[in-house]
Amino acid sequence: MTLAEFIAALDLLAAEAPARIAAAADLEAWTEVRNALVGRQSGRLTDIMSGLGALPKEDRREAGQRANAVKVVIDDALESRRGELAAAAPATGPSIDLSMPARGRWKGTVHPVSLVIDEVVEIFRELGFTIALGPEAEHAWYNFGALNFPDDHPAMDLHDTLYIGEEQVLRTHTSPVQVRTLQQYPPPIRVLAPGNVYRRDFFDPSHAPMFAQIEGLVVDEGVSFADLKATLSHFARRFFGPTTKTRFRPSYFPFTEPSAEMDVQCGVCSGSGCSVCKQSGWVEILGSGMVHPAVLEAAGLDSERYTGWAFGMGPARTAISRHGIPDIRILYDSDVRFLDQFA
């Protein structure tokens, strides 16, 4: 066999192949055609290739390249025809029931109280607040004295505060973090202090001996009550929705003056009065006020130069009202059926 004969055989095959491939009407016929053209046992190309060894050595390289090129063309044509036939053919064999469920994975959850803290943190982060923390077992001075509690304030009563030693308490609020932060860092201060606090309250549907609180503190030159109102109202709109109305009521905390309680208009009745808001049309959200000069002085700051405001809220209360949880103890029980509801 000469190179010319070899090439002629290839050319013939290349010329015939497209029509034969196109003629294959189904996958069975296609398989026959493929075997006839390029099958390893008896295919035409295999036949032709078997003649390669008989060619003169110097022609083999060209012959091989040409054979390969023809093979690529035929393979491509076969493949594309198979695709057409497969698409046209009805599905065969055992089908997969795609309605069956995906492989299961346990879903983790963030505690509903943490979800509220997260949201509060996120909103205040946008306003440049950072996170400060402090100890839960605290010196009475940080918990009371530095916060301008008078010596015989009822809150210091054994009935209200858990004591762990001489002048040592489980903090009754996150406000000691205010004093620690003011002592540690110079103004401007813009911090949020989430954490657990303790009260000598027996467990009942609306009280717990330990609960989360989140504190906010701003101290700088020229900070006013207007900043307090503006920031907290902004927070309320971000947290409860853009049309949320707020009101500020006079209140009393030893460590703020003036002190104000912030309410938002009841979302259930839109202010007309219902059982959720005890007919008042408003729901109490947080306590706030201008930092008392005595607190700044306790932390070694010049209370003429610096002013500030602070707030504190209870995320557990927000969580139970937002999720309709009837008993605060559910938050502590850690029943998996409850936790799964937040997945």
Next chain:
Amino acid sequence: MNISHEWLSRFVPHGRDAAEVRDLITAHVATVEGFERLRADLEAFVVARVVESEKIPDTKLSFNKVDDGSGTLLEVVCGAPNVTVGATYPFARSGTTMPAGFKIEKKKIRGFTSNGMLCSARELGLGEEHDGILALDTDAAPGTALLEVLPLGDVRLVIDVLPNRPDLLSHLGVAREIAALTGTALQRPDELRALSTASLALAPARGVDHVKDSGLDVRIDDVADCPQYGAAIISGLTVGPSPDWLKACVESVGGRSINNIVDATNYMLHGFGQPVHAFDATKIGGDAIVVRRARAGETLVTLDGAERKLDPSMLVIADGAVPMALAGVMGGRASEVTDATTKVVLEVALFAPRVVRTTRRRVGLSTDASYRYERGIDAAAVGQMLALGAALLAFVGGGSVDALLHAGAAPVARAKVTIRPERVALLLGEPVGGDEIRRLLESIGFACEAGASSALVVTPPSWRHDVAREVDLIEEVARLRGFDRLPDTLQGARPGTVPDHPLFTAYRRVRDALVAEGLHEVRPLPFTSGRDAGTDGADLVRVQNPLAEDEPFLRQSVLDTLARRAEYNLNRMQGDLRFFEVGTTFTAQGKALPREEQHVGVLVMGARRPVHFTEAQPPAFDAWDAKALAHTVAEAAFPGADISMVPGESPVLWRVQAGGVVVGAVSRLTLDAPVWAKPAFGVEVLLGEMPSTPIAARGQHAHAAGPARSHANEPVRYRALSVTPTAEFDLALLVPDAVLAAQVEEVLRTVSGAQLERCELFDEFRGAGVPVGTRSLAWRLTFRHPERTLREKEIEGRRTLVLKTLEAQLGVRPRTV
């Protein structure tokens, strides 16, 4: 504090309805928590017009057709003589409950149907007259609610008075605020206008700690305990029912009318905020009143019938011999006013808050009087209250005032406080003129005079103990103007100097990682019985006044509380549990505050995955899952640190190390668990310590200490991605039981050299073909040269070297099949 809207309106004729007053008080003074219509029992009654009326023969009854606004005329039988066609009357439809408690039902009377009741004043609880049904003087359409037509239905406002404002614990106190807010003048209530002014004119005999008049000796042992003591002698009294107006006052604030004398003392308390007490004068032994500390061993039976043991920390009112009352807390039974009383000594005093608080706590008895004394009453008003109280008792009891005795020191003049308009503007964020500041402060009784530059020098009124600094005056200005009127424009702010606390960011990383692993965050209580502390308990922190005696300690381990939560779920047949908590632990440190740490606790037990049709029985969590979770926690808690797990002693499976330091443990947990429960595994890792040492001394700061050190980690360095192919081989090894897999792996890694890319343990086997005392472990080693393809010979060489070293160092040989 319960405030009656009607009573309040007699102190200040403000002309506003109760809802408006409520809103004013809440917006400017203190929160009104309750709004109770006192005649809510009349809410169902309506106005009805009699359209037709005819007598029922041989009875006093009439048969009427009544228009109650419902559209159909109702047939109603009525027993009253005064039914008039065309007139309107209060009407109870059938189904209405009467104030007396019974329900009006539809019924047949003498063959006539009656669908309700036309009511008399007495039936409505509006008076005793029962001349017939109550004709209404109104043009209101039938069907209108009765309460809209009749001027009845006082409203009780329940005010949440905070500890700084004891002046609001009376109708007078609230009236002062309403007067200021509405621009209305205060007045003496109508019911007090008829009082004989003669007694008011009677000059109280006054001495410092001892006064004597009309045969009564009043002595104060220590004016520090009792700065003022007033006593009025009133004789010729008749104890009996109170007049209606007095009864109404007492009941309007939720009290119960007792008799005219007791009710009058309650009038003084609720009306003026002055606690007073009436002694039966004939029961005062030795014609003396002595205000002194109790003596050890003395006892007193108080008005509530309880016998109280007294001690010298308590202040009492004694006669010549024995205690008659606990000062400022409660009177004694022996000297109580009875129906037979004709002469009383009325006490109107000022007791020191501290001694009243001590006495109240010692006897465990809080009263309206002690509540007010503890918070502070108006010291300057005691003399006036003495005269007024005496006159009131004399008036309602039909007696006369014989003498007024007033011992004690004159109240200390109040310190003046300066207020600067520019400071007001700074703090409130808007300017308020000096004249406006003066107007507002004067409206609630503050005396203002001009000070240096634009400042005002202000003397607070005697009833305001809470005003001591400029900022207190600024609060008055702010609240009187109204917080809601102040501006609230969001302004830019300078960034703060405080870096995020590293424990918070670490908490977030750990939490995100564990939630991604399918775990539930929990936040249980940190109290524990101390039984599972795993120590002798010496360094447990005990709460001195615990809520529950069986859980008086603070936990040292987060797993301790997680284990209890697991048991709670197991009790509810829930055994697939995946909990974690990032929480605080406490370890006692002698007299110092406890060492406080943030720990991550993880507890897993039960199914590793939910059931799926490809896996009907998912495997349960095992130690290897717990080990993986420990890695997850430690890597999130200590990013960048080398994490390793060192086998520990049971029940500890591994000690967790970060950067070579032990930071936690993985352990198998022992729970109080039912038989069906799967094994439970716990991980506890230290996140960090929360220091509690003081930052600086009181009144000092530590700003010079400089900013906190940054904890930023080294960034990951890029390693070139090689394009050369890998070569791999498997090693099945017979490992003696004494040899750890980690030791083998250590050899594999050191001997294999830098081109070892992966070293994976993929099989453990014991049994056929493996000699007793050994196990088969199989590793796959993958190599790659960064620049070229590794040659067969090189790979073979490594295999040989590895096997030789393993045999030499550990006695580990290849497993031949």
